[in-house]
Amino acid sequence: MTTCKHEHEHKTPEQLLTIAQQICDQRGRRFTKLREHVFTLVAKSNSPIKAYDLLDQLRPEFGSPKPPTVYRALDFLSGLGLVHRVEALNAYIACDHSLGGHIAEFFICEKCENLEERSANDHIDCVPEGFEIRRSVIEHYGICKNCAA
Amino acid sequence: MTTCKHEHEHKTPEQLLTIAQQICDQRGRRFTKLREHVFTLVAKSNSPIKAYDLLDQLRPEFGSPKPPTVYRALDFLSGLGLVHRVEALNAYIACDHSLGGHIAEFFICEKCENLEERSANDHIDCVPEGFEIRRSVIEHYGICKNCAA
């Protein structure tokens, strides 16, 4: 286990939104007002955000949305790789596209709830023979540098 | 990413039960009938089993148990490292103690639902500086050798 020395810039919500729109265009899918709004809420959140918190935040501009509304938007966005679901938190974050095509790997501070995204590309070293990986969930929970101090 | 050549024996439910009892004894905790029964059900299941399925299977010998009954038993067992929770499935498996102290890593076939447990000990290679990992969730989903055929 080695520490990573790279610099990891964080994109602004505005930059993420621009990228998201481009990706959506390229795929010929529609980036509707609702989807844009949900994406923006996720991108602006400092830590992984929950579906029902998104629901709350959609009100009242978007009326009184019901769960399927936000889950459909999240499904759409994650299908395009624009957001990731953090499995052990039941929560969602905007994908950091700095990392290129990658297997997402998360480091989540249990104190400040901050999340760092990394790429896990090449370090899975003990795959059962003949097993074809389609999707991986890699999440590390602990204490970040700031909170340790 | 490399394929693993080790042989991985699977213990029988009976062997797992014996080990579980020993571990429980060592820690001076009580392996009650309820806990034993829950553990046995998890150990006998071929794939990760869900809390409410456990509830169903406890009936009628254990009366009409309610959710807290099974969640308490699962908490106890996972606290001792006797079972693991599979986050992306909301399901539970018996720990395979062949691997020794380890970070559990799972390979789950989406067709047959079979699960292989491995040790992920040494291949986390890009930890943010100063981040102290307390717990990791590593789950790979895909198609196993048998189902690919």
Added chain:
DNA sequence: ATACAAAATCTTATGTTATAACGCCGCATA
């Protein structure tokens, strides 16, 4: 044996996360 404290369990109620099913509307295209 008996009393006590702690651990384990049961019960009720509720909180949280997610989806099924159906219908409507607006837009692209033929």
Added chain:
DNA sequence: TATGCGGCGTTATAACATAAGATTTTGTAT
């Protein structure tokens, strides 16, 4: 202008999990 589909609203319910308090069981000291 018909028609087909994507997107979204709405109702209802499924699935997963925990809070809080009463009660029982168990180990320990007397």
